[in-house]
Amino acid sequence: MQQWSEMSETVTKCYHCGTNCTGHIGYDEKPFCCEGCKTVYQLISDNGLEDYYNIEDHPGISMSGKDDDRFVYLDNEEVVNALYSYKDERKAMITLSLPDIHCSSCVWLLENLPLVNKNVLACSVNFVKKEASITFDHHHITLRKIAMILTGIGYSPLITASETHQNHKKTFSINIKLGIAGFCFGNVMLLSFPEYFGFQSFDDQYSTFFSYLILGLSIPSLYSASGYFVSAWASVKQKMISIDVPIALGILALFLRSFYEVVSQTGAGYFDSLTGLVFFLLIGKWFQGKTYDTLSFERDFNSYFPLAVTKISGETDEIIPIKEIKKGDVLRIRNQEIIPADSVLLENSTKVNYSFVTGEEQPVEIKMGEQIFAGGRQLGPPIMIKALKNVEQSYLTSLWERHNPETITSSSMLNQIGKYFTMVVLAIAFITALYWSYANPSNIWMTTTAVLIVACPCALALSVPFTFGNVMRILGNIGVYLKNAEIVSKFFSVSHIVFDKTGTLSHSGAGEMSYEGVTLTNEHKNLLFTLAGSSIHPYSVKIATHFQNAAKTLIQEFNEFPGKGMSCVYNGKKYKLGSSQWVLQEDFDHTSSVLFSEDEKIIGHFDFKPEYRKDLKAQIEILRNKFDLSLISGDNDKEKENLSEVFGEGTLLKFSQKPGDKLNYIEDLQKSGQKVMMMGDGLNDAPALMKSDLGISITDDIAVFTPSSDVIMDGKNISKMSQVLNFIKSSQIILGISILISFLYNVVGLSFAVTGNLTPLVAAILMPLSSVSVVAFASVAVYLMSVYYNVEK
Amino acid sequence: MNVIFILILVSVTIASAFLIGFIWAVKSGQFDDTYTPSVRMLFDKKPSKNKKEEKEKK
Numbered sequence: 001m002q003q004w005s006e007m008s009e010t011v012t013k014c015y016h017c018g019t020n021c022t023g024h025i026g027y028d029e030k031p032f033c034c035e036g037c038k039t040v041y042q043l044i045s046d047n048g049l050e051d052y053y054n055i056e057d058h059p060g061i062s063m064s065g066k067d068d069d070r071f072v073y074l075d076n077e078e079v080v081n082a083l084y085s086y087k088d089e090r091k092a093m094i095t096l097s098l099p100d101i102h103c104s105s106c107v108w109l110l111e112n113l114p115l116v117n118k119n120v121l122a123c124s125v126n127f128v129k130k131e132a133s134i135t136f137d138h139h140h141i142t143l144r145k146i147a148m149i150l151t152g153i154g155y156s157p158l159i160t161a162s163e164t165h166q167n168h169k170k171t172f173s174i175n176i177k178l179g180i181a182g183f184c185f186g187n188v189m190l191l192s193f194p195e196y197f198g199f200q201s202f203d204d205q206y207s208t209f210f211s212y213l214i215l216g217l218s219i220p221s222l223y224s225a226s227g228y229f230v231s232a233w234a235s236v237k238q239k240m241i242s243i244d245v246p247i248a249l250g251i252l253a254l255f256l257r258s259f260y261e262v263v264s265q266t267g268a269g270y271f272d273s274l275t276g277l278v279f280f281l282l283i284g285k286w287f288q289g290k291t292y293d294t295l296s297f298e299r300d301f302n303s304y305f306p307l308a309v310t311k312i313s314g315e316t317d318e319i320i321p322i323k324e325i326k327k328g329d330v331l332r333i334r335n336q337e338i339i340p341a342d343s344v345l346l347e348n349s350t351k352v353n354y355s356f357v358t359g360e361e362q363p364v365e366i367k368m369g370e371q372i373f374a375g376g377r378q379l380g381p382p383i384m385i386k387a388l389k390n391v392e393q394s395y396l397t398s399l400w401e402r403h404n405p406e407t408i409t410s411s412s413m414l415n416q417i418g419k420y421f422t423m424v425v426l427a428i429a430f431i432t433a434l435y436w437s438y439a440n441p442s443n444i445w446m447t448t449t450a451v452l453i454v455a456c457p458c459a460l461a462l463s464v465p466f467t468f469g470n471v472m473r474i475l476g477n478i479g480v481y482l483k484n485a486e487i488v489s490k491f492f493s494v495s496h497i498v499f500d501k502t503g504t505l506s507h508s509g510a511g512e513m514s515y516e517g518v519t520l521t522n523e524h525k526n527l528l529f530t531l532a533g534s535s536i537h538p539y540s541v542k543i544a545t546h547f548q549n550a551a552k553t554l555i556q557e558f559n560e561f562p563g564k565g566m567s568c569v570y571n572g573k574k575y576k577l578g579s580s581q582w583v584l585q586e587d588f589d590h591t592s593s594v595l596f597s598e599d600e601k602i603i604g605h606f607d608f609k610p611e612y613r614k615d616l617k618a619q620i621e622i623l624r625n626k627f628d629l630s631l632i633s634g635d636n637d638k639e640k641e642n643l644s645e646v647f648g649e650g651t652l653l654k655f656s657q658k659p660g661d662k663l664n665y666i667e668d669l670q671k672s673g674q675k676v677m678m679m680g681d682g683l684n685d686a687p688a689l690m691k692s693d694l695g696i697s698i699t700d701d702i703a704v705f706t707p708s709s710d711v712i713m714d715g716k717n718i719s720k721m722s723q724v725l726n727f728i729k730s731s732q733i734i735l736g737i738s739i740l741i742s743f744l745y746n747v748v749g750l751s752f753a754v755t756g757n758l759t760p761l762v763a764a765i766l767m768p769l770s771s772v773s774v775v776a777f778a779s780v781a782v783y784l785m786s787v788y789y790n791v792e793k
Numbered sequence: 794m795n796v797i798f799i800l801i802l803v804s805v806t807i808a809s810a811f812l813i814g815f816i817w818a819v820k821s822g823q824f825d826d827t828y829t830p831s832v833r834m835l836f837d838k839k840p841s842k843n844k845k846e847e848k849e850k851k
Contacts, residue, residue, distance in 0.1 A: 055836075104835075107829060107832050108836050111833070111836075125829055125833075126825065126826040126829055127828050127829040127832060128826060128827070128829070129826070175819045175824050176816055176819050176820075179812065179815045179816065179819065180812065180816075183808065183809075183811075183812045183815075186808075187805065187808060191801070213801065213805070217805070
């Protein structure tokens with residue numbers, strides 16, 4: 001019999017990446033958490049690059065679980081040629097996305113890549129975009145080798161089929177528009193001075209010269225505002241009124257009215273307000289874009305699918321890019337690989353996980369001759385499939401396109417406001433025209449256009465992006481990443497919070513693990529290492545990490561059942577590793593977490609004592625007062641007592657839930673009228689996260705993404721949960737106040753306009769003032785709230 | 794006072810020249826990456842490994 005337990009040592013941190021060392025791997029008198037980190041250290045110090053460690057502490061990236069075959073398709077000439085940004089006889093240049101870049105040490109190491117391999121000629125990093133431009137001698141080194149070197153030092157490249165050039169164009173378009181708008185604004189304001197200071201008694205020649213010059217200088221501003229015109233036109237075509245419609249209308253009215261005034265010499269026009277308006281609007285847009293740069297959630301459709309796939313032609317395997325897949329091609333798909341196109345199965349049977357397509361975590365069994373849809377993930381040994389369609393027409397492409405219309409980009413709440421706003425303004429303009437047609441018909445044109453000009457939703461349009469944008473930026477600094485600004489408003493209506501246990505409330509990496517059972521032979525250890533290493537469940541990871549010094553062995557018939565466990569065949573014997581209910585089909589008296597059996601005989605069991613997040617109890621107590629709480633765990637109820645104490649009376653704690661049960665629970669809550677916020681680790685909870693009104697996936701390693709959640713949060717922020725939620729809630733009030741401020745300006749402005757008193761001077765003061773004050777208020781108030789709630793970095 | 798015509802025209806011309814310069818800078822990628830150079834200039838260059846890297850940033 002053997003019984004042991006190990007505590008996570010919080011004392012020794014890996015010299016390379018800083019995670020806790022559970023084993024005893026040392027080199028050069030420094031501790032490392034795994035062989036990978038030790039290898040990277042060796043590579044770095046052998047090349048004389050130890051300065052990497054001097055710039056930041058533990059700058060490395062943890063090296064667990066990267067496999068070697070991922071870049072095989074880079075051997076294909078055609079794939080590789082499409083990726084180069086430049087190539088001649090001597091050298092080639094490529095820009096790779098390296099999502100693991102996170103600190104200045106990374107920049108330093110990567111830019112010194114030529115020292116690691118002399119065939120790399122240069123490497124230039126763009127930190128904000130997390131990209132590196134590598135120039136290399138393509139006769140002496142291949143792209144695949146470079147990708148492997150990069151993976152070896154911890155910066156695995158993300159090869160995507162999307163154009164990196166597209167992003168490039170987008171940023172400099174807004175920069176140029178902003179520059180032009182600023183140029184026009186400054187010059188027009190300067191040239192308008194004489195008029196402000198009341199030099200009405202100007203000689204005709206001066207006033208015409210000035211006004212035409214101002215007119216000329218305002219025309220480039222229209223180019224800068226073109227984005228709004230395009231968007232407004234697009235929304236009108238769709239018979240919808242987005243917030244850009246009144247803005248575009250206002251700009252147009254301003255321009256036409258001023259143009260008329262100058263040409264007919266009846267006035268100076270409102271060009272100063274026009275250029276100022278355009279400039280401030282663009283600043284708002286630019287700011288929003290900047291708040292967004294670091295973490296880009298929306299992965300391009302193409303980048304989720306493997307770039308190339310193995311095609312079987314005759315006797316040989318050939319690697320081809322996915323766009324070359326033709327109807328009738330036979331493809332070989334390995335375990336966990338994505339199905340690139342709708343196909344029919346040529347094997348007896350297989351299992352496919354469609355969680356990306358439908359959110360269903362439960363794998364679907366497919367029999368020979370049945371259709372497999374693109375986007376599913378294959379599970380199990382490699383299979384052969386025959387493509388039914390080319391990749392472009394696949395079912396998934398149309399699904400994706402249906403969900404991502406290019407036309408309307410503004411948030412829905414803003415669109416609501418915009419709709420009403422436009423209608424109200426048009427009504428007021430109409431009434432004004434009516435009134436003046438009786439009172440003084442000569443005034444109609446002037447007052448009506450004045451109404452259209454001054455009733456600007458621009459302040460409205462600015463308050464939302466600035467408030468939410470600031471909130472997103474501040475949250476991003478502490479490790480809470482929102483998918484987009486709209487998500488902030490989703491927080492406002494949450495009434496019920498559902499927690500997952502493992503990985504969410506408890507720290508998935510830490511905690512005690514103990515074993516009780518038959519003494520494990522070396523063979524067992526190798527088997528456990530290989531078997532547990534094939535899964536990404538937190539418990540499997542812990543087991544595999546413990547046995548990492550074992551050797552990988554060849555196992556057959558590997559099968560993993562989400563929420564239950566996994567099995568394989570080795571040396572003729574059948575092994576199972578999983579929950580007691582699944583392994584034994586009955587409850588084991590210890591109700592321990594993971595059982596290990598050989599040919600249905602229990603060898604031993606692993607117990608996990610979770611380490612809960614810091615201050616968990618205090619946080620839950622605060623949250624209980626504002627929200628209904630419940631806990632849904634796939635684990636057994638061993639921790640029920642501890643958790644009851646934390647959650648208190650009356651909170652529903654459900655254990656041994658399968659992914660489907662979690663989904664049903666959320667559905668039930670929603671049916672009873674609750675708005676549910678779910679916090680889970682994204683691995684087993686993907687469908688529940690998607691179903692809930694607001695899904696937060698908790699991760700202790702930010703580089704791991706889950707497409708199905710709205711928010712990705714660093715696990716350490718659970719200790720600040722209540723402050724984060726309060727902070728977000730306070731932004732609702734701030735938003736309300738800033739909308740109120742902009743309404744006030746509109747009321748004041750409209751009163752001037754309707755009574756026919758809207759001189760250019762008044763308009764020139766009111767409009768920029770309203771924009772600036774809304775922006776300033778939103779930014780300052782959000783910042784003050786972040787300090788008050790202690791969420792600033 | 795007529796000189797103001799000339800003055801204004803000249804100043805607008807100069808301002809336009811700056812605007813064109815700005816547009817050219819944006820197009821040639823000057824503003825693509827505003828963060829990394831600030832980090833890059835703090836690195837030490839070891840005298841023994843002297844690799845003058847004269848690359849233009851895109």
